[in-house]
Amino acid sequence: MNSITRPSLPPGGIANLSRRGLLGAAGIGTLLLGFGLPTAARAQKGPPMSRHATAVAAYLQIRPDGTIRLLSPFVEGGQGIATSSAQIIAEELDADPAQFVVECAPAGAEYQIMFGDQVRFTGGSFSTRASYTTFRKLGATARAMLVQAAAQRWGVPTAEVTTSPGRVLHAASSRSLGYGELAEAAAKLPVPADASLKDAAQFRVIGKPTPRLDVRAKSTGAAKYGIDSAAPGMLQAAIAHAPRLGQEPATLGNEAAVRAMPGVHSVHRLPGAVAVLADRWWRARQAVEALEIGWTGGTLPEDFSSASQLAGFKAAAGGAAQVAETRGDLEAGMRGAAKVVEAEYDAPYLAHAQLEPPSALAVFAADGTLDLTMPNQAPEMYREVAAKLAGLQPGQVRIHSPLLGGFFGRHFLYDTANVFPQAIALAKAVGRPVKVIWSREEEFRRDAYRPLSYTKLRAGLDAQGMPVALQAVAVGEGPLGRHMAGFLANPKVDDSVVEGLTEKPYGIAHHRVDYVHSKQPVNIGFWRSVAHSMNDFFYESFLDELAVTAGRDPFEYRMALLAGSPRHATLLKAAAELSGGWQRGPYDAADGTKRARGCAMASPFGSEVATIAEVSLKDGEVVVHHLWVAIDPGQIVNPAIVAAQVRSAAAIGLSSALLEEVVFEKGEPQALNFDAYPILPPARMPQISVRIVESGAPMGGVGEPGTPGVPPAVANAVAALTGQRIRSLPLAKARLGTT
Amino acid sequence: MIEISVNGRTQSVDAEPDTPLLWVLRDWLGMTGTKYGCGIAQCGACSVLVDGQAMRSCQVPVESVAGQQILTIEAMADHPVGKKVVEAWVAAQAPQCGYCQSGQVIAATGMLLQTPKPTEDDIAGAMTNLCRCGTYLDIAAAVKRAAETA
Ligand code: FES
Numbered sequence: 032m033n034s035i036t037r038p039s040l041p042p043g044g045i046a047n048l049s050r051r052g053l054l055g056a057a058g059i060g061t062l063l064l065g066f067g068l069p070t071a072a073r074a075q076k077g078p079p080m081s082r083h084a085t086a087v088a089a090y091l092q093i094r095p096d097g098t099i100r101l102l103s104p105f106v107e108g109g110q111g112i113a114t115s116s117a118q119i120i121a122e123e124l125d126a127d128p129a130q131f132v133v134e135c136a137p138a139g140a141e142y143q144i145m146f147g148d149q150v151r152f153t154g155g156s157f158s159t160r161a162s163y164t165t166f167r168k169l170g171a172t173a174r175a176m177l178v179q180a181a182a183q184r185w186g187v188p189t190a191e192v193t194t195s196p197g198r199v200l201h202a203a204s205s206r207s208l209g210y211g212e213l214a215e216a217a218a219k220l221p222v223p224a225d226a227s228l229k230d231a232a233q234f235r236v237i238g239k240p241t242p243r244l245d246v247r248a249k250s251t252g253a254a255k256y257g258i259d260s261a262a263p264g265m266l267q268a269a270i271a272h273a274p275r276l277g278q279e280p281a282t283l284g285n286e287a288a289v290r291a292m293p294g295v296h297s298v299h300r301l302p303g304a305v306a307v308l309a310d311r312w313w314r315a316r317q318a319v320e321a322l323e324i325g326w327t328g329g330t331l332p333e334d335f336s337s338a339s340q341l342a343g344f345k346a347a348a349g350g351a352a353q354v355a356e357t358r359g360d361l362e363a364g365m366r367g368a369a370k371v372v373e374a375e376y377d378a379p380y381l382a383h384a385q386l387e388p389p390s391a392l393a394v395f396a397a398d399g400t401l402d403l404t405m406p407n408q409a410p411e412m413y414r415e416v417a418a419k420l421a422g423l424q425p426g427q428v429r430i431h432s433p434l435l436g437g438f439f440g441r442h443f444l445y446d447t448a449n450v451f452p453q454a455i456a457l458a459k460a461v462g463r464p465v466k467v468i469w470s471r472e473e474e475f476r477r478d479a480y481r482p483l484s485y486t487k488l489r490a491g492l493d494a495q496g497m498p499v500a501l502q503a504v505a506v507g508e509g510p511l512g513r514h515m516a517g518f519l520a521n522p523k524v525d526d527s528v529v530e531g532l533t534e535k536p537y538g539i540a541h542h543r544v545d546y547v548h549s550k551q552p553v554n555i556g557f558w559r560s561v562a563h564s565m566n567d568f569f570y571e572s573f574l575d576e577l578a579v580t581a582g583r584d585p586f587e588y589r590m591a592l593l594a595g596s597p598r599h600a601t602l603l604k605a606a607a608e609l610s611g612g613w614q615r616g617p618y619d620a621a622d623g624t625k626r627a628r629g630c631a632m633a634s635p636f637g638s639e640v641a642t643i644a645e646v647s648l649k650d651g652e653v654v655v656h657h658l659w660v661a662i663d664p665g666q667i668v669n670p671a672i673v674a675a676q677v678r679s680a681a682a683i684g685l686s687s688a689l690l691e692e693v694v695f696e697k698g699e700p701q702a703l704n705f706d707a708y709p710i711l712p713p714a715r716m717p718q719i720s721v722r723i724v725e726s727g728a729p730m731g732g733v734g735e736p737g738t739p740g741v742p743p744a745v746a747n748a749v750a751a752l753t754g755q756r757i758r759s760l761p762l763a764k765a766r767l768g769t770t
Numbered sequence: 771m772i773e774i775s776v777n778g779r780t781q782s783v784d785a786e787p788d789t790p791l792l793w794v795l796r797d798w799l800g801m802t803g804t805k806y807g808c809g810i811a812q813c814g815a816c817s818v819l820v821d822g823q824a825m826r827s828c829q830v831p832v833e834s835v836a837g838q839q840i841l842t843i844e845a846m847a848d849h850p851v852g853k854k855v856v857e858a859w860v861a862a863q864a865p866q867c868g869y870c871q872s873g874q875v876i877a878a879t880g881m882l883l884q885t886p887k888p889t890e891d892d893i894a895g896a897m898t899n900l901c902r903c904g905t906y907l908d909i910a911a912a913v914k915r916a917a918e919t920a
């Protein structure tokens with residue numbers, strides 16, 4: 032989602048981009064909403080500040096005991112946003128972050144603080160960048176009100192009043208009051224517009240490894256997730272999804288027998304699914320599995336497979352292309368080249384495989400309004416669709432956004448991949464609260480997958496083997512164009528297909544990225560680091576190929592290409608230093624294994640990353656021993672959270688490089704659980720060393736940037752070790768042997 | 771009615787005898803600290819202690835544990851070994867999304883109950899639960915810390 036990293040966009044409002052009949056059968060009629068964000072005015076410079084920055088009452092509640100409740104615009108899903116948000120506010124408020132209790136705010140305009148106050152979502156590694164200045168202002172404003180309240184109570188000038196964490200002080204009279212004692216009086220004061228921000232040199236909380244606020248609750252089972260939610264009188268629903276997308280239930284063979292099973296309340300046909308309601312979820316699940324369902328129709332063709340999709344992209348590659356980015360004169364550069372190198376790369380569909388299976392709890396109140404509790408990354412977007420489905424106004428729908436048991440991009444509006452339309456339909460049908468839980472299998476059947484992708488690369492090398500021209504042709508369709516087309520900076524180019532091929536730091540005179548739009552019938556979604564997750568693998572592997580062709584060391588080759596980009600050169604050097612000095616290998620390690628290293632750069636989500644991987648082979652399988660990651664997010668709030676996010680992002684990147692692949696055959700995903708869709712297990716976790724470089728550049732994201740450098744660094748290390756170039760992921764497909 | 775002992779309390783539940791212990795805990799007893807992740811013994815999110823052994827409760831029929839002592843994550847903060855594990859988890863800041871961590875804490879506690887001084891191999895053999903957030907290094911640090919204090 033790099034396309035929306037920079038611009039700050041004028042108000043555009045919500046546009047209903049398309050109405051698909053996919054869920055029409057039971058009258059749900061899902062709506063795909065896009066946010067009309069005109070791209071003309073992208074001018075705003077400097078860190079954005081929301082006009083809601085002084086809406087203290089909407090965000091902060093200081094309780095009599097001094098604890099501070101923050102209603103955060105962002106959803107906590109392990110990325111640490113609750114804690115880092117508390118830190119930023121605490122810095123200016125002059126409070127202890129440990130006093131904060133953070134909850135995700137309900138849907139509401141005052142929490143839409145992104146892109147000119149038009150939207151909010153948790154994703155794109157945006158949260159901290161999007162809220163940093165706003166939260167500082169919020170904290171400073173609240174502090175000013177507390178100071179004012181104390182000055183009034185004591186009858187002293189505000190200039191004589193100071194604060195220490197959580198307390199207001201009057202030194203001259205040795206008086207002090209806790210924030211909790213002043214909160215009520217402060218809340219009655221007019222909100223000042225001019226509260227000033229601290230000088231960064233005075234920071235006491237920002238930049239510190241403040242412990243995360245939720246780790247104890249998450250270590251004792253006390254943390255509550257969407258799947259744990261309940262309501263009085265609730266029924267629970269288990270779902271059988273159509274095996275193939277778009278199929279509808281035609282026949283139910285043994286409905287009467289299933290209705291008679293223990294605890295079963297009722298059986299319902301839904302668009303593309305059948306639901307059983309019971310008093311307990313397990314009973315509902317037993318019953319829905321016992322149902323003999325005949326399916327009909329299907330939007331995903333019966334002969335669809337991942338292989339056929341890849342073949343389709345390959346066939347489309349020669350078709351009409353849009354220029355996504357261009358510099359110099361590609362064809363002239365190619366004509367002047369001493370040598371031309373070409374390669375094709377592809378990457379598979381991936382499942383999010385967040386550990387919490389998705390759920391939704393729908394409760395209609397006596398007055399007809401609706402409470403919805405469900406994992407989501409965008410409360411207002413969900414509310415908009417939920418209201419339409421329920422026949423209500425948005426203001427009549429309350430969205431509750433619990434902790435996420437992992438998300439990685441799973442919980443946006445994804446049409447058939449969303450649970451809440453089912454919960455709303457069922458709750459309406461039975462007049463009782465309904466919680467729907469998708470079993471792991473039903474989740475794997477209806478995830479919005481990381482798109483399968485295919486890219487052709489071509490480079491012209493000069494007599495010294497350095498690239499003078501490089502072209503990438505990306506073929507496919509991305510989640511931004513599919514689900515949030517209003518966000519596209521250029522409607523003709525889906526940035527969620529080309530990012531990672533564009534905006535490279537290398538000094539290659541003639542450089543062009545082309546985009547060939549080619550639709551795919553599978554539902555697709557954002558997956559941690561979006562298109563970077565495959566494109567950085569493609570590009571950085573190809574660059575390694577060029578170095579090998581030129582007979583040059585890949586690290587030195589990159590350093591030469593980064594001569595004009597000191598920020599990137601510094602970072603790559605930092606990664607090399609962290610790893611004890613660059614060496615490609617192969618070399619013999621102390622434990623008798625033969626090892627080699629690969630490196631890769633990536634520029635995701637406003638941050639810069641350099642990654643080095645060390646690998647060996649065991650029984651034809653790659654063993655990754657160590658990952659060294661240097662990240663430059665410009666500036667940071669919490670180094671411990673940044674390092675934890677980089678480790679986490681690197682782990683999922685490694686998981687995708689080694690193991691993950693959703694294979695479709697005959698229109699159906701083949702793997703429906705972790706037995707057939709393995710994710711990185713503890714036994715394959717390498718050591719990971721992280722170095723944070725704060726260059727002072729504008730703040731970038733940290734949740735995703737650690738991911739995309741890992742697959743190419745590992746593949747490049749494998750090439751160094753074996754001479755084998757991996758151009759198709761995952762590595763598990765390849766037969767590897769040392770040369 | 772089946773009687774089971776959970777966290778020292780005897781509970782009667784009207785579940786079918788083959789109902790997985792996981793769902794009895796979550797749905798019949800409302801104890802949601804034990805998590806559902808896969809239902810097929812792959813992820814370990816549902817781990818509980820049965821007579822001191824970590825077991826994946828999605829694969830344990832409730833009738834099979836009648837008469838045994840079941841301990842869940844909710845009891846760990848007050849359990850002599852569990853509490854050290856919890857403190858180590860907090861000190862190491864192990865959880866991210868946290869969804870797997872109930873099972874991770876149980877797995878570590880179960881291991882330390884069986885093997886108070888675990889070797890690297892003991893740890894590798896016992897700590898096999900999946901974590902999609904990739905907190906394995908932080909978990910390893912927490913396990914080491916717990917083993918030193920347990
Ligand atoms: S839910 Fe039992 S092992 Fe995954």
Ligand code: FES
Nearest residue numbers: 868870901902903
């Ligand atoms: S902390 Fe998220 S799955 Fe382990």
